[in-house]
Amino acid sequence: MTRKTVEVSLQEGLDTRPIAMLVQIASQYESTVYIEYDEKHVNAKSIMGMMTLALKNGNRVDVVTEGSDEETAADHICGYLESTVAEKEQ
Secondary structure, three states, rough: EEEEEEEOOOOOOOHHHHHHHHHHHHHOOOOEEEEOOOOOHHHHHHHHHHHHHOOOOEEEEEEEEEEOOOOHHHHHHHHHHHHHHHHHHH
């Protein structure tokens, strides 16, 4: 199991479009991927689950992965959450 703490740095937080991108990224991996925030443990491959977190810029979350490609999955998801991808897409 891999656990990494990351601060969300997407300019608009995680609204619908960035959440959909995060779910796509998580779904590329065989490993289970969970995001933990505010005592919630949500499957990052579930768009509805991710939307329940209502994450905003500056929130610190734990990315928890487990499986054959867990390190790569955790690195990719943390990189996305720390990036300014949403800002560049506008």
